[in-house]
Amino acid sequence: MKSSEDEVRGGAARGPMSIGAVARRFGLATHVLRHWESMGLLAPARDSAGRRRYTVADLTRVAVVLRAKEAGLALETIRTLAATGDLAQRRTILEEEAETLRARIAAAQSALDLIECALDCDHEDVTQCAHFQRVVSPEP
Known part of the structure; x- marks a missing residue:
């Protein structure tokens, strides 16, 4: 576009x-x-x-x-x-939308990291790769 x-x-x-x-x-x-x-x-x-x-x-x-x-x-x-002509209302809405967008970007980055990790893995079963397991598992 x-x-x-x-x-x-x-x-x-x-x-x-x-x-x-x-x-x-x-x-x-x-x-x-x-x-x-x-x-x-x-x-x-x-x-x-x-x-x-x-x-x-x-x-x-x-x-x-x-x-x-x-x-x-x-x-x-x-x-x-x-x-809206109300600057405070507009700012509040945009701050909320920015936070939502940041969360979506973080989730997309996490998904990309997972895919790139799997692409770099030579294991026959990627789920058995220690590095992949670290990337997939939630942080402690």
Whole structure:
């Protein structure tokens, strides 16, 4: 996936974009953008025919939602963060999310360590390897 900055600026449109163009730019289905709009995450303007017209600001919001989802934030949390003007509330939410993300990163690192240990092991049965057993067993 492109970086968020590239997603927003790369091939920037000459004016407001249709829902289909935005969906293609971000590799999303149009129903995802409609769902995000129904949740209050997006609020694209409408043209005289009622079609959604996405501006650069809307594209930035889509990129932010995608990055927040990549970080593991739920759509409800993203909506709360976007809606709150309360710095203390935003900080509290982000601190909690950061701690959750740190725990997920630690768990993923532990899993990677286990896999790498097994890859380096020449034992026919990796569970019989003393080094592997140390890596698997909980610390005392």
